[in-house]
Amino acid sequence: MTRKAVDVAVIIPDASPVLTLARIGRLDLLGGFTVPVRLVDQVLYEITKPDNDPQGEVRAGLARLHNRLEIVETNVGVGFQARRLRDPATPGGNLGEIAVDEYATVLAHTGGPGFVPLVLFEDPDIMNLRIARLKNVHLLNTTAWLLSLYREGLLPDGLDLVERINAGRKSPMIPFEKVALTKKIRSTWLRRSFTA
Amino acid sequence: MNEDLRGCSVADVLERLEKGRIGHRAAMDWFNLTRYDDLVEIMHANSRLMPGHQPMRVSPETRALLRSIFAPVGKGPSAPD
Numbered sequence: 001m002t003r004k005a006v007d008v009a010v011i012i013p014d015a016s017p018v019l020t021l022a023r024i025g026r027l028d029l030l031g032g033f034t035v036p037v038r039l040v041d042q043v044l045y046e047i048t049k050p051d052n053d054p055q056g057e058v059r060a061g062l063a064r065l066h067n068r069l070e071i072v073e074t075n076v077g078v079g080f081q082a083r084r085l086r087d088p089a090t091p092g093g094n095l096g097e098i099a100v101d102e103y104a105t106v107l108a109h110t111g112g113p114g115f116v117p118l119v120l121f122e123d124p125d126i127m128n129l130r131i132a133r134l135k136n137v138h139l140l141n142t143t144a145w146l147l148s149l150y151r152e153g154l155l156p157d158g159l160d161l162v163e164r165i166n167a168g169r170k171s172p173m174i175p176f177e178k179v180a181l182t183k184k185i186r187s188t189w190l191r192r193s194f195t196a
Numbered sequence: 197m198n199e200d201l202r203g204c205s206v207a208d209v210l211e212r213l214e215k216g217r218i219g220h221r222a223a224m225d226w227f228n229l230t231r232y233d234d235l236v237e238i239m240h241a242n243s244r245l246m247p248g249h250q251p252m253r254v255s256p257e258t259r260a261l262l263r264s265i266f267a268p269v270g271k272g273p274s275a276p277d
Contacts, residue, residue: 008265032269118261138261145262148254154268179257 008116010037013100013131015047016122017142018058024164027061029146029155031068035118038070041077042099046092074099097129104130111135116180120145122173136180144175201226210239216247 010033012018018039021027030037039047046052048059062069076099083090107117108130116136119126126132132139140148143162150158166172201209201222213223213235224235239246 008261010265028269032266034267035265116261118265138258140258144254144258148258148262149266151254152259152263152266154262154266175254177255177258179255180261 007112007114008035008118010035010118010120011103011131012037012039012120013043013126013129014096014121014123015043015052017120018047018062019052020122020142020165022053022058022061023168024161026161027058027065031065032149032154033068036070037065037068038072038103040072040074040096040099040103042074042080042092043096044071045077045080046096049092072103074102076102097125100126101130104134107131107134132178137178138180139176139178141173141176143173144177147175148177207242210242210244213239214244214247220246 010030018027018030021029044062048056048062053059076095080090080092080095107115111117111134113135116138117131117134118138118140119131120140120142121132122141127139131137143165146155146158146161146165149155150162155161162173201212201218204212204226209218209223209226212218213220220232220235224230224232227235227238229235229238236246
């Protein structure tokens with residue numbers, strides 16, 4: 001079988017992972033990824049709007065990631081900002097989900113066979129969006145990500161961070177993962193797992 | 197039937213509980229505990245798991261993926277600009 005190059009990008013389709021990391025003061029962890037971390041413009045708006053970020057700390061934390069974070073421009077996001085210019089009271093509603101769907105549609109049509117979207121999420125509704133059904137998609141929620149990093153020795157305080165996350169919640173965040181189906185793609189990371 | 201716990205040390209009781217040789221009720225009686233959560237806490241503090249409990253399984257694929265795309269970062273938030 002011919003081996004194909006694998007292209008991985010981290011996609012954050014809902015505000016929760018960013019807000020969770022911000023609550024424990026560890027937005028810097030997103031800078032640990034050596035592949036692009038992508039956020040659609042409408043989700044960025046929801047994360048940084050005054051209701052969710054009254055002190056501007058999340059916005060500042062994301063700004064410190066510089067070009068490690070890619071903001072994906074969508075027609076939904078641009079259109080919403082245009083409407084807000086006319087009427088600042090325009091509600092955002094569920095436009096974040098629609099913007100993510102728009103981006104997922106683009107990925108579905110343009111993503112090559114070796115593209116693996118690693119979707120980092122918390123909102124269970126994401127499972128109903130197209131982004132969660134993309135070919136080769138790999139799903140992780142925040143606690144599964146942190147626990148995996150801990151077990152790989154990449155984040156020594158991973159368990160403490162999960163405890164801090166759960167301390168601020170009504171119920172603990174159950175780690176969730178859905179592994180990419182890469183049987184036909186002899187990806188480098190899958191090969192490494194066989195030799196590890 | 198539970199084993200007789202007379203003369204057992206704390207370590208003995210925890211080991212027997214982890215291996216399922218005694219039930220949690222017997223262990224709680226031995227420790228004189230009223231809350232199950234306290235028993236779980238004692239087990240975890242001694243690096244033991246309750247019988248039947250499993251640590252979260254992380255697939256080799258996820259671990260390998262993260263190994264290949266994540267570099268260790270320092271503790272605490274990054275320094276402000």
